[in-house]
Amino acid sequence: MSTVPAAVAPVAPNTLLARFPRALTILVTASAVLAPLALILYQSFLTAPFFDASKKVGLGAYRFVFADPDFWQAFLNSFTLAVGMTLIAVPLGALLAFVMERTDLPWKRVLEPMILVPSFVSPMVLSFGYVVAAGPVGFYSVWAQDLIGTAPWGIYSIPAMAVIAGLTHVPNVYVYATSALKSLGSDVEEAARTAGASPFRVAATVSLPLIAPALLFSAVLVFFLGFELFGLPLVLGDPEGHLVLSTYLYKLTNKLGVPSYHLMAAVAICIVAVTFPLVLLQRRLLQNARRFATIKGKAGRMKALPLGRWKPLAMALLLAWLFLAVIVPVSGIALRAFVTNWGIGVSLLDAFTLDNFRAVFEEPTHTRAIVNTILIGTIGGAIAVACYTAIGFATHRRNDGWSRFVDYLVLVPRAVPGLLAGLAFLWVFLFVPLLAPLRATLFSMWLAYTVVWLAYGMRLISTSLFQVSTELEEAARTIGASRGRISREITLPLIRHGLLGSWLLVFMIFEREYSTGVYLLAPGNEVIGAELVSLWQGGAIDVVAALSLVNIVLVAIGLAIALRFGVRLRD
Amino acid sequence: MAELTVDDLHLRYGDTPILNGVALTLERGQVVSLLGPSGSGKTTLLRAVAGLETPYQGTIRIGDQVVFDGAKSLDVPAERRNLGLVFQSYALWPHKTIFDNVAYGLKLRGHSAADIKTSVTRALEQLSLGHLGQRYPHQLSGGQQQRVALARALVYNPPVILLDEPLSNLDAKLREEARAWLRELIVRLQLSALCVTHDQAEAMAMSDRILLLNGGRIEQQGTPREMYGNPSTLFVADFMGSNNELKGDIVEARDGVATLNGDGFSVTGAARSGAAPGVPGVAMIRVERVRIADAPGPNRIAAKLVTSMYIGDRFEHLFEVGKGRLRAYGDSALEAREAFHVELPRESLWIFRAGS
Numbered sequence: 001m002s003t004v005p006a007a008v009a010p011v012a013p014n015t016l017l018a019r020f021p022r023a024l025t026i027l028v029t030a031s032a033v034l035a036p037l038a039l040i041l042y043q044s045f046l047t048a049p050f051f052d053a054s055k056k057v058g059l060g061a062y063r064f065v066f067a068d069p070d071f072w073q074a075f076l077n078s079f080t081l082a083v084g085m086t087l088i089a090v091p092l093g094a095l096l097a098f099v100m101e102r103t104d105l106p107w108k109r110v111l112e113p114m115i116l117v118p119s120f121v122s123p124m125v126l127s128f129g130y131v132v133a134a135g136p137v138g139f140y141s142v143w144a145q146d147l148i149g150t151a152p153w154g155i156y157s158i159p160a161m162a163v164i165a166g167l168t169h170v171p172n173v174y175v176y177a178t179s180a181l182k183s184l185g186s187d188v189e190e191a192a193r194t195a196g197a198s199p200f201r202v203a204a205t206v207s208l209p210l211i212a213p214a215l216l217f218s219a220v221l222v223f224f225l226g227f228e229l230f231g232l233p234l235v236l237g238d239p240e241g242h243l244v245l246s247t248y249l250y251k252l253t254n255k256l257g258v259p260s261y262h263l264m265a266a267v268a269i270c271i272v273a274v275t276f277p278l279v280l281l282q283r284r285l286l287q288n289a290r291r292f293a294t295i296k297g298k299a300g301r302m303k304a305l306p307l308g309r310w311k312p313l314a315m316a317l318l319l320a321w322l323f324l325a326v327i328v329p330v331s332g333i334a335l336r337a338f339v340t341n342w343g344i345g346v347s348l349l350d351a352f353t354l355d356n357f358r359a360v361f362e363e364p365t366h367t368r369a370i371v372n373t374i375l376i377g378t379i380g381g382a383i384a385v386a387c388y389t390a391i392g393f394a395t396h397r398r399n400d401g402w403s404r405f406v407d408y409l410v411l412v413p414r415a416v417p418g419l420l421a422g423l424a425f426l427w428v429f430l431f432v433p434l435l436a437p438l439r440a441t442l443f444s445m446w447l448a449y450t451v452v453w454l455a456y457g458m459r460l461i462s463t464s465l466f467q468v469s470t471e472l473e474e475a476a477r478t479i480g481a482s483r484g485r486i487s488r489e490i491t492l493p494l495i496r497h498g499l500l501g502s503w504l505l506v507f508m509i510f511e512r513e514y515s516t517g518v519y520l521l522a523p524g525n526e527v528i529g530a531e532l533v534s535l536w537q538g539g540a541i542d543v544v545a546a547l548s549l550v551n552i553v554l555v556a557i558g559l560a561i562a563l564r565f566g567v568r569l570r571d
Numbered sequence: 572m573a574e575l576t577v578d579d580l581h582l583r584y585g586d587t588p589i590l591n592g593v594a595l596t597l598e599r600g601q602v603v604s605l606l607g608p609s610g611s612g613k614t615t616l617l618r619a620v621a622g623l624e625t626p627y628q629g630t631i632r633i634g635d636q637v638v639f640d641g642a643k644s645l646d647v648p649a650e651r652r653n654l655g656l657v658f659q660s661y662a663l664w665p666h667k668t669i670f671d672n673v674a675y676g677l678k679l680r681g682h683s684a685a686d687i688k689t690s691v692t693r694a695l696e697q698l699s700l701g702h703l704g705q706r707y708p709h710q711l712s713g714g715q716q717q718r719v720a721l722a723r724a725l726v727y728n729p730p731v732i733l734l735d736e737p738l739s740n741l742d743a744k745l746r747e748e749a750r751a752w753l754r755e756l757i758v759r760l761q762l763s764a765l766c767v768t769h770d771q772a773e774a775m776a777m778s779d780r781i782l783l784l785n786g787g788r789i790e791q792q793g794t795p796r797e798m799y800g801n802p803s804t805l806f807v808a809d810f811m812g813s814n815n816e817l818k819g820d821i822v823e824a825r826d827g828v829a830t831l832n833g834d835g836f837s838v839t840g841a842a843r844s845g846a847a848p849g850v851p852g853v854a855m856i857r858v859e860r861v862r863i864a865d866a867p868g869p870n871r872i873a874a875k876l877v878t879s880m881y882i883g884d885r886f887e888h889l890f891e892v893g894k895g896r897l898r899a900y901g902d903s904a905l906e907a908r909e910a911f912h913v914e915l916p917r918e919s920l921w922i923f924r925a926g927s
Contacts, residue, residue: 471662477649478621478656478733479676479723489675493666 093173
């Protein structure tokens, strides 16, 4: 093309500068992830808190914990809860997924977001909702007593907790089961149907067995989440004194009267010893599930299975679950937030009050908690997404040792429950002189949140990144763009919608988070979630109810915006 | 002057060898096509030249600059090879306008805004896209997108442009137009182009030279005429056209002429590589060279008409010869009678050693 200026070799990229951001990103991520964990590990092998001059290296902490019968009881309870909730959540989630994904059930568009609600509302808030709705003097219990003379349920026993945990973890199974069902051709179901199987028979004998890998994965996931439970056993286990591993750890704080960091660290390591293999197992199973999905995928031809006369039954099942898992706890909180007190013989109208909210808004700690929660969700969420994106770019289209390292690195926080991560970060902020002044600021809270949700955030980012075709980036390379410029000028603009969606999801997750802040809570960095835990311990039911409702409203706003802009609520 | 020189290139994915010692040269103003069946390594070779795949042995030179040398571990990254690559999918950036898509290469080279505007406008006009600058890729037709991809690769005057199946995303009719247009453009602008295709007609229409790849090696290279009219191996002969094949035994091979005896026939033709007396052989002839005769004679085979098909511009006749079949073209339908004599003219018939 003689008419254009002569060819000029592209500007040589400064290789040092081109590599430096990547190395820095990986280094910062690695230290943010590994330092807290290393500190817990180190602490667990000391005989006293790490700042105590008399500390010695030894196995004393483990010896103490293993000799404590409460620890073993807590371990057993955790295991029972995990097994129980898996047995409830997996079949129910799979069945709901089948009904929603494969059949002609009406009102799916309305029902779908409602099914996901329990995964966006804080478990602390949900559990509290169950107490005020179905506890001994809960709304529904009192109504039942008025109607039939008795409330034939209890919510404070281990089996009851397993049922509640199972019901509220149905969405975790649901999302994986639906995405697996999406990739299944409907011809296999039609074949079973024409052979004479009823819709539920089709689900049980054809569709669900075909997505067995996805169900197995979600079973391990739910079992794993069972070991992480904190809010639910804290609220529901307390009245009858049932401890699980996380609440045992939490109670250790005051058990001996002095800071018993070494004992907490030992328990924390025990928890991680259970969860980490489960995380690795999940990773493996997920890869398997994806492989199976693509093999059987004859997607494209998707026809809803007519439910026929089974429609009322399917709808009844779904509504019953929605009632128990969503409506009961949420309505409980909504009602409790507007009454002075509640019990037998109290009328809702007489007890109506706005005092609970007045109490919240008149107390600077609470208003600060609300403002902080909004800040950490919006600005904190945005910065977190920026960090996740930077890490995503550090491994994007690079198949070297560093990428694999980061791959595993982001899995590590997944295995550390929020409560432990918060504790570890507290220690880091106490331990590292440079960071100490930041301990009581929102930064410490944000850092812990960002690390705890690293794996979740990275999954959102990599989903967006994988949607960018390789050729779009290669085209820029051959034209002469360096890696850095491709990231900034090609890839980043292409994934901006995905990033906005990720921001909204991270906002909701950060609004919902409660356990990570429990130990980091200090005057100045209050957030609603952690504040609720501390208020609940203090028995301030009225304020807890009002704050819980505020929390639900914040999440609901995020959810409404996400639905309005068509953000996919799951991957 | 050779704009592109590839020598002894080897490449593998894991343990699977993809390229096994490929060499080629591309002279200024030439179009060279890489032709071959899928899996032959042609796209990999193109991507290795672009710097998107890393060989483990061999050299690649662009002009007099070495961009890859396996022995010296020299591997200039793709962005510094200053080539133009047109992707099969076009890979236009959906978030940039047509103008910005084309301008990006100049922006990367630090041209001034005014310079960029002039060059891009000129490039778009040369490709009849002048009025589309402010549109986005998804607002363009497939043919227009293809031209934008070309403009984007040409605008900064790379010494060589690489085309990866540039026409395969167009529908059949448009493809024939685009192929003529592309050839004309390349000649007019004096470009040097390396083009990957799996369509032999496209390769012949567009190129000065064709390299036929098979299993990561170059099977034969030459002008389209040489490749079609003088294939050196059975594979090349088979790939380049529409053929008739008869199996038999070679009974005589001398002075470039060989005779093959089969089930009830004997034919004589040009001896190809490896044709020797006493080995199994294959006689091959392009379908359009087969004639239909009335009487027996040399290189004529008695055959039974199976069917006569009307395919629009001509008839295609199908004959049975023993266990084999022969195809021939004709102007009119043939009436089914017992014996036809199908002539395979000696100057158009090749005798290969079987499996060569």
